[in-house]
Amino acid sequence: MKKIFLCISVVLVFASCTSKEEVDLVIYNANIYTVDADFSMASAVAVKNGKFVAVEDEAAIREKFEAKREIDAGGKTIVPGLIDAHCHFYGLGLNQQVVDLVGTESFEEILDKVVAFHKERPSNFVLGRGWDQNDWEVKEFPTKQKLDELFPDTPVALERVDGHAYLVNQKALDMAGITNDTSVEGGEIVKKDGKITGVLVDRPMGMVDAVIPKPSKETQIQALKDAEEICLDYGLTTVNDAGLGRATIELIDSLQQAGDMSIRLYAMVSNSNDNLDHFLNKGVIKTDKLHVRSVKVYGDGALGSRGAALKAPYSDHDGHFGAMVTPVNEIEALAERIAQSDYQMNTHAIGDSANIVVLRAYKKALEGKEDRRWKVEHAQVISEADFxxxxxGIIPSIQPTHATSDMYWAEDRLGHERVKGAYAYKKLLNKAGIVALGTDFPVERVSPFLTFYASVARQDLEKYPEGGFQMEDALSREETLKGMTIWAAYSNFEEDEKGSIEVGKFADFVILSDDIMTVPVDNIPNLQAEQVFVSGNQVK
Structure with missing residues (x-):
């Protein structure tokens, strides 16, 4: 009897020693860049309840776990879920509902697209976005004359690719109440020979916005879902939307809570009195999918439309300095107000004049305050003394594809000396210690692989310019991957839950078509996100 009892005891002890924890997913035979503090590598991960519970080699994981599902990665590269630190997610979705003008090479092509779109989808207000006169043979702003002829009774508003200028027809001007006598600070109503051309830069655009019909709830939901599909397809698992209103934020939250949206979103609240009164009083909003804790402010306009505020005149436009969209005293007052809350202040600043205004306001408002992580969005042109x-503790939130899109004409705008302080990503990294990387889509294309390529190669897809554009400010591959993962997460106060593949963090990760850290640089733009996971659930 004693022998039987002893045998049973031995069996039970052995079974208890060899029992394995059941997990939801194990991925093995992988080339994993964890992007942890040591930038270490692993070959397998285990996932349970949406989080990583082990990041080790395959043998160690098999010894400890058994999985409901296993995936053989086939030696492919896995990186943390990619983060776009500055984009316009909702705007991307809305763009899928209007005329797509991105990549048009002439005004005539734009007109053809607008006419064709209106025939296919007639509406009482024609909207489009994406034109860029710098891509045309004649690099001048268009005028409304032909739009007036084609659409005498239907208002038309066509947004420039950077979102800082409209081309509108006379019907739209009339509806907005814009005449030759209209004057608006913080922008320009462009005129030629004393007459309105139809181009509105920055603040005057708001008068047209006020008469554009608001999209229905169904259209808004479709826009959000369209944007999500595009982003997940590229391996983006978190996006920072740079400017949302309360209603859109609440709609996103409702879709996420209902399980109808998988993507995570860091929301920058659009700067308006109503938004600030609501959100600053309410405090930080945080769920697993939604994080609301920052205010997006516009300092100036864009360089491409000569709306960026410069300390000295544009080199290609005598006497023109650009303009502050938000006056200096308002930026200072906003900084003081936001500093009294737990919210970040994230301010669009392109020109060197706008950047120093923002930086001085930040420094004054944050005196004596620790770990606030306020961001300068774009930080595009900086004077040497201002770096x-x-x-x-101020974080540069930068977009590498802006450099490769603007490099053809940036020196024309800024001159030989001033351009040296533009798109200076390495110098910003050296000063700040981190950079958060994004695209500013739909101003630029969504692909994070183009971001990666522009960051390390500083060339366009035709390998121009030879040797790269201002290569002293290129980032390394490791710095770039950090900027798209852990540093972006840190800039959102989310480094403890995402941005790297570590135990306890959300199981957000991407299986890539090739090794982003070793593939020939020219092949980086061709990389694909083959499989995408959010909280361990495959979403692509």
Whole structure:
């Protein structure tokens, strides 16, 4: 009897020693860049309840776990879920509902697209976005004359690719109440020979916005779902939307809570009195999918439309300095108000004049306050003496494809000396210690692989310019991957839950078609996100 009892005891002890924890997913035979503090590698992960429970080699994981589902990665590269630190997610979705003008090479092509779109989808207000006169043979702003002829009774508003200028027809001007005598600070109603051309830069665009019909709830939901599909297809698992209103934020939250949206979203609240009164009083909003804790402010306009505020005149437009969209005193007052809350202030600043206004306002408002992580969105043109401001916890949120889109004409705008302080990503990194990388889509294309390529190669897809554009400011591959993952997460106060493949963090990750860290640089734009996971659930 004693022998039987002893045998049973031995069996039970052995079974208890060899029992394995059941997990939801194991991925093995992988080339995993964890992007942890040591930038270490692994070959397998285990996932349970939406989080990583082990990141090790395959043998160690098999010894400890058994999985409901296993995936053989076939040696492919896995990286943390990619983060776009500055984009216009909702705007991308809305763009799928209007005339797509991105990549048009002439005004005539634009007109053809607008006419064809209106025939297919007639509406009482024609909208489009994506034109860029810098891509045309004649690099000048268009005028409304032909639009007036084609659409005498239907208002038309066509947004420039950077979102900082409209071309509108006379019907739209009439509806908005814009005449030759209209004057609006913080932008320009462009005129030629004393007459309105139909081009509105920055603040005057708001008068047209006020008369554009608001999209229905069904259209808004479709826009959000369209944008999500595009982003997940590229391996983006978190996006920072740079400017949302309360109603859109609440709609996103409802879709996420209902399980109708998988993507995570860091929301920058659009700067308006109503939004600030609501959100600053309510405080930080945080769920697993939605994080609301920042205010998006526009400092100036864009360089491409000569709306960026410069300290000295544009080199290609005598006497023109651009303009502040938000006056200096308002930026200072906003900084003081937001500093009294837990919210970030994230300010669009392109020109060197706008950047120093924002940096000085930040420094004053944050005096004595720790770990606020306020961001300068774009930080595009910086005077040599002003880089030092980034040594004090201010984060540059930058978009590498802006450099490769603007490099053809940036020196024309800024001149030989001033352009040296533009798109200076390495110098910003050296001063700030981190950079958060994004695209500003739909201003630029959504692909994070184009972001990666522009960051390390500083060339366009035709390998221009030879040797790269201002290569002293290129980032390394490791710095770039960090900027698209852990540093972007840190800039959102989310580094403890995402941005790297580590135990306890959300199981957001991407299986790539090739090794982004070793593939020939020219092949980086061709990379694909083959499988995409959010909280361990495959969403692509």
């Amino acid at each position: 030092d401001y980034f040594e004090h």
